[in-house]
Amino acid sequence: MKYLVTGGAGYVGSVVAQHLLEAGHEVTVLDNLTTGFREGVPAGATFIEGDIRDAAKWLDASYDGVLHFAASSQVGESVVRPEKYWDNNVAGSLALLGAMRDAGVPKLVFSSTAATYGEPEQVPIRETAPTRPTSPYGASKLAVDHMITGEAGAHGLAAVSLRYFNVAGAYGAHGERHDPESHLIPLVLQVAQGRRESISVFGDDYPTPDGTCVRDYIHVADLAEAHLLALTAARPGEHLICNLGNGEGFSVREVIETVRRVTGHPVPEVVAPRRGGDPAVLVASADTAREKLGWNPSRADLAGIVADAWEFAQHISRER
Numbered sequence: 001m002k003y004l005v006t007g008g009a010g011y012v013g014s015v016v017a018q019h020l021l022e023a024g025h026e027v028t029v030l031d032n033l034t035t036g037f038r039e040g041v042p043a044g045a046t047f048i049e050g051d052i053r054d055a056a057k058w059l060d061a062s063y064d065g066v067l068h069f070a071a072s073s074q075v076g077e078s079v080v081r082p083e084k085y086w087d088n089n090v091a092g093s094l095a096l097l098g099a100m101r102d103a104g105v106p107k108l109v110f111s112s113t114a115a116t117y118g119e120p121e122q123v124p125i126r127e128t129a130p131t132r133p134t135s136p137y138g139a140s141k142l143a144v145d146h147m148i149t150g151e152a153g154a155h156g157l158a159a160v161s162l163r164y165f166n167v168a169g170a171y172g173a174h175g176e177r178h179d180p181e182s183h184l185i186p187l188v189l190q191v192a193q194g195r196r197e198s199i200s201v202f203g204d205d206y207p208t209p210d211g212t213c214v215r216d217y218i219h220v221a222d223l224a225e226a227h228l229l230a231l232t233a234a235r236p237g238e239h240l241i242c243n244l245g246n247g248e249g250f251s252v253r254e255v256i257e258t259v260r261r262v263t264g265h266p267v268p269e270v271v272a273p274r275r276g277g278d279p280a281v282l283v284a285s286a287d288t289a290r291e292k293l294g295w296n297p298s299r300a301d302l303a304g305i306v307a308d309a310w311e312f313a314q315h316i317s318r319e320r
């Protein structure tokens, strides 16, 4: 099969593109390199440096589907620059869906997020939970989910939205890398490497056992496997929404402690003010993904996830 992977020079997109290639598919990556890296695109994929808003230039009926990762994805930034999120995520996805419709591309797998739920009433969070995002990022992703539901109903698109919880870990040469770094695990690893003095803990007065935010960390390779299953499960005219997480929450402090244990290095921490837009707790029920996709994540251990991320962090700093 032939797939377009938007955002395939970024963290999750590059790992999924690599899995698609390993499964024998033909892959084209479309990425404007705003947060991704040219060297992140897996060998064997065709690369187009371009924007999803111009997808019509490249999409044609030879594609069997699109895996849509390209987005702006930082919760905190979205609170201070909401317009960027409406433009890139919502207007960008609208253009992409239009290009798919015009070209007759039948299938879509979309990177949605736990951030669509906001502060949950019940944990673990099921897909039927209320969607009340606490950040413009989450709101923009929820808007795209609604757009996709309409597209499936009106025009027969076969679609799956995968609501990732916190993606972590690495897969071979592909791992989490942003410049400047913005995500918790790679930042804590930079402290362990001595590249940063300390990690800021954004708020220690949340209603959680140790006062810091709790997240459900999912290995990027488990996540990638769900995308391949979603391509098989997608049905014309239907929009399936599945959470992807391990169902276990770890606090910011527990993540920092795990990094100390795995790396054997000291990690000084400093309590800082809360970051805008952060819910206190996000933990998934992934029962729908297990039932509808046949997904069976096998890399749930946080220390193992951190160890893979650590190996990747060491690899990229040797390259610098």
Ligand SMILES: NC(=O)c1ccc[n+]([C@@H]2O[C@H](COP(=O)([O-])OP(=O)(O)OC[C@H]3O[C@@H](n4cnc5c(N)ncnc54)[C@H](O)[C@@H]3O)[C@@H](O)[C@H]2O)c1
Pocket (backbone or CB within 6 Å): 006, 007, 008, 009, 010, 011, 012, 013, 030, 031, 032, 033, 034, 035, 036, 037, 050, 051, 052, 053, 068, 069, 070, 071, 072, 073, 088, 092, 111, 112, 113, 114, 163, 164, 165, 166, 167, 168, 177
């Ligand atoms: N990392 C996580 O924990 C997480 C959790 C939930 C959802 N997601 C979603 O998964 C997707 C991938 O996230 P990531 O962590 O790999 O981020 P990333 O920033 O590493 O990757 C995003 C990629 O999209 C590209 N891009 C952005 N806007 C574009 C545009 N207009 N046209 C073409 N390319 C564009 C960037 O250059 C980058 O390569 C995003 O949609 C994000 O919202 C990520």
Ligand SMILES: O=c1ccn([C@@H]2O[C@H](COP(=O)(O)OP(=O)(O)O[C@H]3O[C@H](CO)[C@@H](O)[C@H](O)[C@H]3O)[C@@H](O)[C@H]2O)c(=O)[nH]1
Pocket (backbone or CB within 6 Å): 073, 074, 075, 076, 113, 114, 115, 164, 165, 166, 167, 182, 183, 184, 185, 187, 199, 200, 201, 202, 203, 213, 214, 215, 252, 275, 278, 282
């Ligand atoms: O220097 C830091 C960085 C982060 N955090 C905290 O660590 C937690 C995790 O933060 P981060 O790694 O930035 O991830 P999230 O903000 O939880 O968002 C990720 O996970 C979401 C799903 O839960 C996705 O939608 C987003 O795209 C993805 O960035 C949050 O409580 C942050 O406030 C800190 O305390 N210090």
